[in-house]
Amino acid sequence: MIASRSPGRAVVVKKRRGASALSACTRGCEDEITATARDLARVTELNEKIKAVVSISHGLQLDAINARLVARRAGHRVRGYAVVSTELRSFSRHLGYQMGELMGNVGTLVGGIADVLRIVRQRRHLQAAGRSKLPPGLVDALHRNEVALRQGFEANTFGWRRADQELRHSLKLCETGRVLARGAKIEAVYGGERSDELIQTSQAIEATIELIRDRLVAGRTLVKG
């Protein structure tokens, strides 16, 4: 834009500047804005899956304690099983901690997306106000709104990435758990008269880990949108 010495022309120049600034605002965020209500539903569904996994992983910790107790009752014949069940206990605690972290981060993401929804709604009202005429104050308001939106989108993008990383980490942990559970089943065969009990306990743990893994895989699908 070329600056003008004529006041009339200056008003036209200023209006054009405002209009193109608004176009930039509008262009900048549209895809993300459209996705926000969908994102809230998506993150809420993810939150429910994570809550379910947290609940299941508490049960897993009890199963792992049970495996230790069964191994102790079975005595020296099942030293191998005892070693594996100790590792299972450690794995279940680690998983429980990881799930707690994930739940906290997803909870923060829920609040972040809900807040962006509020800012998006304000934006729609501001845009509607500017349809026939665009006073400078409105352009400024839209700019401020866009800054708030961008900050919200950045924080939420980081939140989604973090959730994905934590889900991937949890899935890797589950792989460890699977290996341990299979190891426990193998060791259980050498448990003599306690063998059936040991196998049953190991199978329960394996089934629980599979359940957790399925939920986490579903969670990652949600994160990827």
Added chain:
Amino acid sequence: MKKMTRVYESGDHVWWMVARDPERPNYLIDTNEYLVVSGEDALLTDPGGSEVFAAVFSAIAAEVDPARIHALFASHQDPDIISSLALWLEFNPNLRCYLSQLWTTFVPHFGGQADTFVALPDEGMRMKVGRHDLVAVPAHYLHSSGNFHLHDEQAGILFSGDVGAAILPVGEEALFVDDFDRHIRFAEGFHVRWMGSREAVLDWCERASGLSIDMLCPQHGAIYRGADVMRFINWFAELKVGTGLCRR
């Protein structure tokens, strides 16, 4: 962050209180939201202002799937009660909002369309949440002209909107009234100025005395339990209200 606290539970019938956000800016009046759950169904009372939507939503999501909420109940039209309506409808466009018939053309300025609202007639109405019945009880002119409370007979709970409200000082976090005489000092200023009609007060007190109420749950402040419920009703019945009128 607001916190969700179970205040009543009987099997799958639960009342949750959403309250006490230490990060709330002090220019915003503090509010309590209540989530009534029955089985897989839920209703949210006075869901709150748009500025606290994120805090309320995430507090609920931490304990209960927000998708289970099928309806909102708005005791009246104030912005701290229902200005978040449009945001709730973005999340679930199928939500219904119970509201006094007086306000069904006013509250759409916050959001919603004609079919969003279930207009409550002045005499009130029964509604279902899951297997349980709730009753919208008239409380007009306390303070709004079209105003309802929500009675859960099975739980013995009356959600009483602004009646019973107290503006608690900073640091007062208790969800329940423990010392009535001390607490009521925080309620008095609110009631003498906001409640405009002695006739409406006495009508409400007579009505409330006939209900089975173990907990009186207001939209601001703390919950009255047990003997404090009747203590509050008696106190309210004696109160001189309508102090905003300037006499020449």
